[in-house]
Amino acid sequence: MASVARPLVRPLYLAYLGFILAVLYFPFVVMAILSFQGPRGGHTFPLRGVSTIWYWKLFNPGKLTPYSDVGEFLGDYLASLQRSVVLAVITMLISTALALMAAQAFRKGFKGSGLVFYLWLLGIIVPGITVSLGLSLWFRRMDLPLHWLTTGLPVHVMWTLPFSLIVFLMFFNRFDTSLEDAALILGATRWKTFRYVTLPLMQPAILTSLLFGFTLSLDEFQRSLLITGTDQTLPLMVMASVTTRITPTLYALGTLTTLLSFAVVGAYLVLLTYSLRKSRRLQ
Amino acid sequence: MLEPIAKAPAVEVSTTLVVRRRVAFLDRHPGVASWLLVLPGTLWMMLFVGIPLASIVLFSFWRSGFAGLVPDYNVENYAALLGGRTFWRITLWTYEVVIMALAGVIVLAYPAAYAIWRVVRDDRWKTAVLLLCIVPFWTSYLTRTITWLPMFGREGVVNRVLLALGVIGEPLEILLYTPYSMMWGLWSLYIVFMIGPLYHSMTKIDEDVMSAAAMLGATPVRTFFHIVLPLTRPGLMAGSLFVMVLGLGEFFTERVIGGAQNPMLAGLILRQIDIFQWASASAIAVTLTVLTLVTVSAMLRLFDLRKV
Numbered sequence: 001m002a003s004v005a006r007p008l009v010r011p012l013y014l015a016y017l018g019f020i021l022a023v024l025y026f027p028f029v030v031m032a033i034l035s036f037q038g039p040r041g042g043h044t045f046p047l048r049g050v051s052t053i054w055y056w057k058l059f060n061p062g063k064l065t066p067y068s069d070v071g072e073f074l075g076d077y078l079a080s081l082q083r084s085v086v087l088a089v090i091t092m093l094i095s096t097a098l099a100l101m102a103a104q105a106f107r108k109g110f111k112g113s114g115l116v117f118y119l120w121l122l123g124i125i126v127p128g129i130t131v132s133l134g135l136s137l138w139f140r141r142m143d144l145p146l147h148w149l150t151t152g153l154p155v156h157v158m159w160t161l162p163f164s165l166i167v168f169l170m171f172f173n174r175f176d177t178s179l180e181d182a183a184l185i186l187g188a189t190r191w192k193t194f195r196y197v198t199l200p201l202m203q204p205a206i207l208t209s210l211l212f213g214f215t216l217s218l219d220e221f222q223r224s225l226l227i228t229g230t231d232q233t234l235p236l237m238v239m240a241s242v243t244t245r246i247t248p249t250l251y252a253l254g255t256l257t258t259l260l261s262f263a264v265v266g267a268y269l270v271l272l273t274y275s276l277r278k279s280r281r282l283q
Numbered sequence: 284m285l286e287p288i289a290k291a292p293a294v295e296v297s298t299t300l301v302v303r304r305r306v307a308f309l310d311r312h313p314g315v316a317s318w319l320l321v322l323p324g325t326l327w328m329m330l331f332v333g334i335p336l337a338s339i340v341l342f343s344f345w346r347s348g349f350a351g352l353v354p355d356y357n358v359e360n361y362a363a364l365l366g367g368r369t370f371w372r373i374t375l376w377t378y379e380v381v382i383m384a385l386a387g388v389i390v391l392a393y394p395a396a397y398a399i400w401r402v403v404r405d406d407r408w409k410t411a412v413l414l415l416c417i418v419p420f421w422t423s424y425l426t427r428t429i430t431w432l433p434m435f436g437r438e439g440v441v442n443r444v445l446l447a448l449g450v451i452g453e454p455l456e457i458l459l460y461t462p463y464s465m466m467w468g469l470w471s472l473y474i475v476f477m478i479g480p481l482y483h484s485m486t487k488i489d490e491d492v493m494s495a496a497a498m499l500g501a502t503p504v505r506t507f508f509h510i511v512l513p514l515t516r517p518g519l520m521a522g523s524l525f526v527m528v529l530g531l532g533e534f535f536t537e538r539v540i541g542g543a544q545n546p547m548l549a550g551l552i553l554r555q556i557d558i559f560q561w562a563s564a565s566a567i568a569v570t571l572t573v574l575t576l577v578t579v580s581a582m583l584r585l586f587d588l589r590k591v
Contacts, residue, residue: 027471134336137338137565
């Protein structure tokens, strides 16, 4: 494609892109370097030696070491990471299934679809802290015990559902119905058409919805802030530790979870490429 | 090529008559089928958006006692809130922050999206750079906020670099725990919501329109304001909606890198909860929700999100 940009302007634009990417990624690199801070070092430069003590602390929560500081946050990050991952997997599955069903209705259109769409959108629009406060007060009134899974799951799914729906609606906006029509004309029922034609073609959208469900749930803190009880999810644990005292343990954790996120996105991209190739073959 | 469809008749033979009749009923009544399909998700949303909203509205008229909320209906919470100057100052501040955040994100994101669209030539590079601009969206928001701490502190990377270069003689104090650092944090956090949608809208602009503008001698500035800006409105609106909604509910960035001195409305709610003023917190939450809904519906009037 011919570029309209004039010769002098081009390097400027590329430099600017480089700047934006640096803003997005350089802090990660700094954090990763500081996570190998020496045992006597603090949460900023200079590096006072190099060590893996902060990773060790991460994997051995609550153990005092000669290097433990007064007021250091000794929570069990890994247990909360485990909870968060379990919650994220359940959330992404429920969210994708419910949104997939709803999207089938939305693409055909039905009475009141506009109203229902905006109701779903409220899940994104209503400020998270409001949801958290309202639910926590209500749960307490009802004497429901707060627990990361039982009271946490509802808000996690509520937060991810609208995203999943938008993913599917965007997919159907550019969906070619000719294969479905062919199936229907050839005598397949609506269910069969869906099962054997639509669903295989939807694979890329399903993968995207799963990715959104997983990552948004893994990072959710505003809505679940007041309602997960004593066993906290990872983001809430991070919030708690940030407000007490910041140590390089937090950077070690941040580095590991960021790598986890990159791995998840990487896996998604591989699967997406594969399924796009497959669905192109089908068409 | 048509293999999946060819399978269908073979399976159909085994379908029982009952199921076929039911399917036929739904076939004849697509409206009923649609409602059955949206119902589970819609119920979920109604419950877990409806209950919290109903409960903050209810509890905002109660009173915070020593042991919890007391059903002693009054409008004191609102009177105290709307009558005091603090609330109005903080509301104004919230909007100042969100509008500044949005303006900054738009100014930062347009050249980036434009560069990916027109300046990066190779298609594979385009995809790669675009992906790099979006991937942070899928990483942790909290971590991304925290990463600015070692960058901006008194001992931070930025101060060290500036000192080493001789630009400044003393470490800058305004880099961390100030409204400036919070704003920078918000820009870097929210820009990922804007570049993707903008680029998406840009790719939908007809190549001929751009060539025509160039051939007729339009300056880049003119092309931008008369072609690119109007035609990328859907992407701009989608991104802006995100920034507004998340910005209005923001409290973490303010607490962690903003110095915790200038709370926005969401932060004010948290501070009320910290001192066990649940009724007052509910009243602020109601106000914040109403403000958010009014802001968003004003924006949605300008375009339909389903058409992105």
